[in-house]
Amino acid sequence: MKPLNPPERILMGPGPSSVSSRVLRALGSPTLGHLDPKYVEIMDQTCVMLRDVFQTQNALTFPVSATGMAGMECIVTNLMEPGDEAIVCVNGVFGTRMVDVMQRAGVTVHAIEVPWGETFPDEMIADAVERFPKSKALAIVHAETSTGAHQPIESVSKIVHEAGMLLVVDAVTSLGGHEVRVDDWQIDAIYSGTQKCLSCPPGLSPVSFSPAAMDAMEKRKTKVQSWYFDVSMLKAYYSGSGKRAYHHTAPVNMIYALYEALAIVLEEGLENRIERHRQVHLRLRAGLETMGISYVPKHSLHTLNCVHIPDGIDDASVRQALLENYSIEIGAGLGPFAGKAWRIGLMGHAATVANVDLLLSALKASL
Amino acid sequence: MKPLNPPERILMGPGPSSVSSRVLRALGSPTLGHLDPKYVEIMDQTCVMLRDVFQTQNALTFPVSATGMAGMECIVTNLMEPGDEAIVCVNGVFGTRMVDVMQRAGVTVHAIEVPWGETFPDEMIADAVERFPKSKALAIVHAETSTGAHQPIESVSKIVHEAGMLLVVDAVTSLGGHEVRVDDWQIDAIYSGTQKCLSCPPGLSPVSFSPAAMDAMEKRKTKVQSWYFDVSMLKAYYSGSGKRAYHHTAPVNMIYALYEALAIVLEEGLENRIERHRQVHLRLRAGLETMGISYVPKHSLHTLNCVHIPDGIDDASVRQALLENYSIEIGAGLGPFAGKAWRIGLMGHAATVANVDLLLSALKASL
Incomplete structure (x- = not known):
């Protein structure tokens, strides 16, 4: 058996999120x-x-x-x-x-x-x-x-x-x-x-x-x-x-x-934590919208950002590029959104300004 | 909250067994x-x-x-x-x-x-x-x-x-x-x-x-x-x-x-591992029988040794002494054997000659 050495990922999919x-x-x-x-x-x-x-x-x-x-x-x-x-x-x-x-x-x-x-x-x-x-x-x-x-x-x-x-x-x-x-x-x-x-x-x-x-x-x-x-x-x-x-x-x-x-x-405090999730969501949202990427739901969660994949972009190859070049995981769409949406998680330990900025820059490079 | 610092036990009960x-x-x-x-x-x-x-x-x-x-x-x-x-x-x-x-x-x-x-x-x-x-x-x-x-x-x-x-x-x-x-x-x-x-x-x-x-x-x-x-x-x-x-x-x-x-x-090999469990069981059994402690089942598992608690011995206080003085866990009896039997596990990582000898000596000191 090969030694067990799972790579370190930045988990920004629908879960699991990154664990500290x-x-x-x-x-x-x-x-x-x-x-x-x-x-x-x-x-x-x-x-x-x-x-x-x-x-x-x-x-x-x-x-x-x-x-x-x-x-x-x-x-x-x-x-x-x-x-x-x-x-x-x-x-x-x-x-x-x-x-x-x-x-x-x-x-x-x-x-x-x-x-x-x-x-x-x-x-x-x-x-x-x-x-x-x-x-x-x-x-x-x-x-x-x-x-x-x-x-x-x-x-x-x-x-x-x-x-x-x-x-x-x-x-x-x-x-x-x-x-x-x-x-x-x-x-x-x-x-x-x-x-x-x-x-x-x-x-x-x-x-x-x-x-x-x-x-x-x-x-x-x-x-x-x-x-x-x-x-x-x-x-x-x-x-x-x-x-x-x-x-x-x-x-x-x-x-x-x-x-x-x-x-x-x-230790962080529930209120602070909830506010942190709101702030990183707003930052991600602003960045994505600047890139012309829009949200699926009218009332979006802060923790899970479901966005339309831009026209002409291949779902799987972008997710694969993020995983291989940046070790970032984002999620695919499910059901009617398969191939049409991405699900970007901003949850817990992964919900940081640094991760948002890295993902935005990685997405720009991968599109 | 207190820092999480679970003590290190030798787990010789009905499971979980010690984890390497x-x-x-x-x-x-x-x-x-x-x-x-x-x-x-x-x-x-x-x-x-x-x-x-x-x-x-x-x-x-x-x-x-x-x-x-x-x-x-x-x-x-x-x-x-x-x-x-x-x-x-x-x-x-x-x-x-x-x-x-x-x-x-x-x-x-x-x-x-x-x-x-x-x-x-x-x-x-x-x-x-x-x-x-x-x-x-x-x-x-x-x-x-x-x-x-x-x-x-x-x-x-x-x-x-x-x-x-x-x-x-x-x-x-x-x-x-x-x-x-x-x-x-x-x-x-x-x-x-x-x-x-x-x-x-x-x-x-x-x-x-x-x-x-x-x-x-x-x-x-x-x-x-x-x-x-x-x-x-x-x-x-x-x-x-x-x-x-x-x-x-x-x-x-x-x-x-x-x-x-x-x-x-x-890596150990299934056959070797099964033989190890047999050997430690025989060693424990010999030691217990020398102390006058007998087995409940006629056909005993090697991995789980269910033995009669000697007359006049208080179940809980012995198990507590083993836990507090030796950090060894053994199991209580269940159902008709509650208070009347102990269940001593010899499983996997815990199934060693050293653990058997330590338990026998700890039991002698605790009875």
Whole structure:
């Protein structure tokens, strides 16, 4: 076998983002047993910091032991039962995927759609909760990684709760880079990934459940179809006091990395961090627009910049040139945007003025 | 937040086992994008090495992106459909759990049982396949981590295949420490964990599917209930040629660690490694028996030594003394063995003469 020597990249795609050496060093700390008191302490502190970053008091806030999409599956399979109804807002890959995950869990899905790249106006949400009043939950993507669209959540939440439904939010590409105020916005279940604006390697999916969501889960009549993601058992490990019940072997070293990544977020300060993401986005945007490159969504995320590939430019060869000549990764378009858009991530450790300026200059040289 | 400084332990419990600094160093290598050609190369080589360690030619051999139990869930939810029947052999925690996971997948389970610590004789298997002839599969645990029992597989396999069923095997605590000959033994679906005899941190679950298992999965009439574990989509990423379809963001750094851990296994040589595990087991066994400590199972694993706690000895205080005075972790008993047995792991990097001798001397001092 060849020695393992992955090259150092500047990761400016849709994720993973660049990971700092401080987090990589934490990741490589000595492995502890998953029931070792010293490990339990680290895990508990990780959950404390996760609550701070989610801006929530939710007791049930923890990292699911698998990558981002496992958070979606964990929330859907625990919150919903076969025969339940749900409204799912679809404007890209991740809303589409949520429909699939819901249906596999036996849920009757009412999908509402706007074109990829657009966001949902309040009127559409109000109309949907009126048309499908038996829905247990409405699910929506805060940060659509496939299109860069930035969905406002606060007003949606009011409409959903007035209709007596639970609000499920995908915050994979926003947590740690945009405002995500779980308690203020009354989000009932939210999932994210570690490999985006937290700049921790991929492998964990932070989730948080409101008391109302916990109540709904306690009233289930059927077992959760997934043993691995069953919160009724997981909570005895993550939020048990005293004796921790063994469920599965926790991904110990990945928790170390998340611990360090969250500590870095809180040292910087959430507000400062969110402002940094805004500033680098504005800088990138100005630079791209000067080059005649325009944005796909009207309401763009700061963390994920989905832009039209200029006419006559070959998608793959530019991305390959960036990778080979500059060791910069940017992302390809998905679905209707395949070959037509690039997705430029400005997330966490990679969201710097230096990276923006380098990318702009590298793009100019590669076009 | 306190600086992250986990103590260095000698991990001789039921897993995770001690991880070498070489693997920890690999784990902390720079993160690549999951579609980066350099990463895909590393992932492909990881799967090549996994096939060597599983002793199989199975094309569909890859690490599930979650800890050991996710491998069980991945195999069950893909191989079985609601309404299917299966025979599950129960002689400890993991057989019991497989019944639960099967039932959550809508399977009608025929559980056959022997007391915890015992293994299944061929006659019981033959009787079961005769009594439940409509079963699609028989599932059995090769290495029962909760009891230390070592189940022979080869003869079971003959009976199961003569009855036209598929054979599912749990090899979480045996892969890399005991013989596990997937092709020779005609195992149709097998799962393991990285944190046992491979001495890689917890976080991945290697699985392998035979052509017969792939055939059964292709004939499914229903969608796999888990999106995250759906092999029909995962295989496009892991064994696609040319373009790799994005499914979920792979746990990139954990794959680095597995790459290095597998390279270490193959450098040592599987036969040598298995013999090393046998030798240290014999040494530990002799030492314990001299102290009057006896084994729970008649057919003990080399990798997991489940022994009776001597009369009058307090379980928890001995384990605490080992942890505090020697930084050695051993495991508590589970289920009927709680407070009555210890589980001493001799796995991978921790399976050394030095660790055996140290543990014996530490135990003498702590009793």
